[in-house]
Amino acid sequence: MSIKTSESALPESAWFKSSYSGGAGGECVEVAAAGGAVHVRDSKSAAGPVLTVGPEAWAGFLGLAVERLD
Template sequence: MNIKTLGAAVPESAWFKSSYSGGEGGECVEVAAAGGAVHVRDSKTAAGPALTVGPEAWAGFLAMAVERLD
């Protein structure tokens, strides 16, 4: 896992907001799959740091999150 500022490494068009982000704009997470990794950032600070994980780690995180929702 890495936390770093990505700059131009991930194109803006690759980012999308979580479907669970509220419409008020206060708690938005954006995700991008690029360069063989999954990048996660806070939409309020798009130029700030992003969390970068491998696809397997991201899939494991999503599986755990879905289990907790059930």
């Protein structure tokens, strides 16, 4: 896992906003899959830090998140 504080080198078109992000702000997360990794950022701060994890770690996180929703 890494966290970069500089602007992402990924194009804006690579980022997808979470379907759980509300229109009123707050929980706004964007994800981009590129270069064999998954990149996560706050959509309200596109130039802010980007968390980068491997696909296995991301899949594990999603599995736990889905369990919590059930």
